[in-house]
Amino acid sequence: RDCWRKGVASSAVSRQGGASDRQHLGAKYAFAATTLSLVLLRLMRSWCQTGDKWLYLPDISAWMAADSQNLIRAFTAIMCLLGLSILFVVKFSHRSIPFWNAMILAPGVFVVYLARAALKSLYMPSFLTFMHTDDGYVESHIIYAIFVLILIATCVLGVGRVLHIWSGIAVRAGGLQSFYCAYLLLIALLARPQNLAVVLVLAVQHILFASSVWPSLRSWQVAVTCVWMGFAGHFMQGNSNALSRVDLTAGFVGMRDFVPVRTFFLITLSCWSSLLLWLIAGFDHVARRRHGNHKRHQPYSEAINQTEMLSDSDSFEHDPVSGFLSVVVVYFMSIATVAALVTTAMRQHIMVWTVFSPKLLFATSQSIHILCLVSAMWISRWMAGP
Numbered sequence: 394r395d396c397w398r399k400g401v402a403s404s405a406v407s408r409q410g411g412a413s414d415r416q417h418l419g420a421k422y423a424f425a426a427t428t429l430s431l432v433l434l435r436l437m438r439s440w441c442q443t444g445d446k447w448l449y450l451p452d453i454s455a456w457m458a459a460d461s462q463n464l465i466r467a468f469t470a471i472m473c474l475l476g477l478s479i480l481f482v483v484k485f486s487h488r489s490i491p492f493w494n495a496m497i498l499a500p501g502v503f504v505v506y507l508a509r510a511a512l513k514s515l516y517m518p519s520f521l522t523f524m525h526t527d528d529g530y531v532e533s534h535i536i537y538a539i540f541v542l543i544l545i546a547t548c549v550l551g552v553g554r555v556l557h558i559w560s561g562i563a564v565r566a567g568g569l570q571s572f573y574c575a576y577l578l579l580i581a582l583l584a585r586p587q588n589l590a591v592v593l594v595l596a597v598q599h600i601l602f603a604s605s606v607w608p609s610l611r612s613w614q615v616a617v618t619c620v621w622m623g624f625a626g627h628f629m630q631g632n633s634n635a636l637s638r639v640d641l642t643a644g645f646v647g648m649r650d651f652v653p654v655r656t657f658f659l660i661t662l663s664c665w666s667s668l669l670l671w672l673i674a675g676f677d678h679v680a681r682r683r684h685g686n687h688k689r690h691q692p693y694s695e696a697i698n699q700t701e702m703l704s705d706s707d708s709f710e711h712d713p714v715s716g717f718l719s720v721v722v723v724y725f726m727s728i729a730t731v732a733a734l735v736t737t738a739m740r741q742h743i744m745v746w747t748v749f750s751p752k753l754l755f756a757t758s759q760s761i762h763i764l765c766l767v768s769a770m771w772i773s774r775w776m777a778g779p
Contacts, residue, residue, distance in 0.1 A: 426605035433594050434625065440591060441631040454631060457587040466586055467516035470509070473589040474502035477581060480596055481574055489570040497539055498574050505582045508532035508647060514586045533647020536582045543575040569677045569773070576662075576670060583643040583663040588630055595626050595667060599674040612679045612713035616720035619675035626667030634752050639664055665762050672721060672763070676770050679713040718767050725760045732756035 442450045457466045478499045485495035510517035511529035526532065547569070581592050602622070607615050632638050643663035644656035662669070733756075736749040 423605040423609075426601040430598055430601050430606075433598060437591055437594055437626075437629040441588075441629055454585070454587040458585070463516045470506060470515055470586050470589050473593040474506055474581065476593045477577060477596065478502045480577075480600075484570060484574060490574055491571070494543060494571045494574065497542075498578055501536060501539055501578050502581065504532050504535050505578065508536065508582060509586055512646070528649065529647045530649055533582060536579060537647075540575045540579045543571050547572045569673065569680070573670070573673050573677065576666070576673070579662065580666045580670070583646055583659060584630070584666075585640065585642075591626070591630050592666075594629075595670055598622065598626075599670070603674065603678050607675070607678050612682075612716035613720040615675050615679055616717045616724070619671040620668070620721065620724050623668035623671035626671065627665070630667060632664065634755055636751055636754070661762060665759065668759070668763065669766060672766060672770075676714070676717060679717045680773075682713050714770075718770055721763065722767055725756075725763045729753075729756045729760040 440453045442452050456462065457469065481490070481495050481498040484490045485492060490498075506515060507517075508529040509515045511526055511532060577592065577596055581589060584592055602618065606618065610618065631640070639660070640663060641660060644660040645651075646659070648656070732749075732753045736745070736753045739745055739749050742749065
């Protein structure tokens with residue numbers, strides 16, 4: 394009996410030691426992930442120096458866009474597209490996206506390179522010249538078809554969940570994450586070739602935040618970080634509050650004629666890609682938290698999840714999805730309201746058409762697009778059920 398008691402005591406101590414080791418490992422991983430995120434933020438800040446205060450500083454993206462850097466730009470694009478392909482495979486290995494999505498998304502990065510090479514934006518080796526068209530029409534429309542196909546599949550999965558055709562786990566696993574990956578692939582096509590590194594960094598930051606930062610935050614805090622990081626990524630892509638910095642070429646990638654509606658959607662998806670991607674990633678995290686299956690995808694954040702258990706006791710966290718979406722709506726509506734009030738108050742100012750009016754236009758455009766995205770998220774929340 395004494396031996397049995399000693400064995401039970403030793404096993405309990407070993408379990409406590411194992412839990413302590415896992416917590417220590419989780420804390421180390423969280424620190425490393427946060428540090429890497431800050432390093433990537435600083436690197437991307439030098440990638441595109443936006444704003445009048447930093448116009449005189451050289452940009453990495455401007456240096457790479459020079460004609461003399463064709464090989465370096467092509468090599469960087471290949472490495473970034475390869476990184477996106479690995480990301481799609483990893484998401485499939487973690488059962489975040491189904492097999493058929495991974496099979497069309499992973500090779501899709503090669504089609505993106507062919508499309509950009511056909512548009513003379515990237516270097517094309519002579520032995521691959523037979524694989525692309527002259528204007529990139531076919532290659533670009535393959536990516537557009539993949540995006541539309543996965544979008545339709547996501548909607549069908551949601552409708553099937555409402556009609557109880559299949560389980561909610563299948564909807565979540567094959568729905569939002571698949572659309573997120575398809576959107577990444579589309580942005581890789583629409584972005585300037587020298588900004589492919591920004592697209593890859595955004596995807597890496599989403600993984601780091603979802604695994605190390607967000608588990609310790611409440612849903613409204615996750616929403617605030619998504620908005621802040623979304624704005625940071627927006628400016629890192631070379632955008633600003635000036636209309637002249639909007640990349641209009643994104644609306645004509647692989648197009649042979651001008652269709653206003655199609656061009657508008659492509660420019661919109663490209664211009665606000667950072668905000669939309671961050672909000673989609675944050676919404677997916679709080680949705681997994683709501684359904685209780687997010688810990689399976691975060692094996693290194695066990696120590697942080699204990700803090701999350703404390704946040705779940707708050708009444709505001711009984712429905713984290715509603716809290717997340719409410720904060721996003723209030724945030725952007727507040728920005729648009731303040732911009733409208735300031736523009737109205739400064740309507741007699743000499744700089745009203747160069748400073749205040751463009752800011753109001755951007756704030757209004759942001760609010761409209763974010764409200765459309767939030768509406769879609771509310772619908773998906775309703776489809777997921779209680």
